[in-house]
Amino acid sequence: MISRPKSDEYSPFAAGYVGLVPDENVIEKLEQLKESSYQLFSSLTEQQGAYAYAPGKWTVKQALGHMIDTERTFAYRAMVFSRNHIELPGFDQDVYVANTDLSNISIKDLAEEFKATRLSNIYMIKGFSDDQLLRDGIASSSRFTVRAFVYMLAGHELHHLNIFRDRYGIG
Template sequence: MIHKPQPGEYAPFANTYVSLVHTTDVLELMESLKDSTYKLFSSMSEQQAMHAYAEGKWTLKQVLGHMIDTERTFAYRAFVFSRDSTELPGFDQDIYMSNTDFNSRSIRELAEEFRLVRASNLHLYNAFTEEQLLRVGIASNHPVTVRALVYMTVGHELHHLNLIRERYL
């Protein structure tokens, strides 16, 4: 079990994500979301997946691509910090989005990529020891524990799933 991080274990802006996780078993939630998020996106038609709720907003394909990018980034940070207390740069979601073309890919391919990235990260997170979970690194100029990154990963997904329900579906 990975205990919920305390506010001092992550940057204040990350509370948006951490506060959305209301369970004592974050890894079980991650496993469940792996399947339900995959099903949500893989059941969309290409036309549905190209929907953006307003001019200048991301399509559902781009939202899923952003979720994959963020999942990889948080997992990489957790991996690095579990082994080495170091500093890693932030990442600008808009720069990442402008340097890829998620809309040219099929929604089923993106959904499968999400599912596989999550499966891989679950193996990583399940292998962390208590000591590793409490290790701290610097990301985006803020200290963050490994366990906070695990919660941020899930909270980020929940945040976007909420936005999808509210604005897209």
């Protein structure tokens, strides 16, 4: 079982994500979230996918696309840090979303893409040794351990599921 990272293993910003993850097996939580998020997003209509709760806010599809981008980014950082102490640049989520064209991608395909990406990441995480989980690197000018990114994957998803429930009225 992967133990919860200490607060000095991630940036203060990431504390909000790590703090959302319950004290249970994080890999089992990632697997459970993969399935429940897939069920949620694959059940939506295209009209629901195009909904934004306020002007200038992301649509459901854009928010799910952001979740996929972040899933890949956090997993990439975990993989790189597990093999090499290095510094990686940050990424601007708003620039990524603004430069993503989801017009030809259905909400159901995005749900499939999220599920597939998460499954791939779970296999990668299961392959990390205890030593690799404690390795670290710099991302967005802050130190992170590999296990911090594992928890951040779950916490970021939980964060957005809360937003979907509270602001979009889904979930």
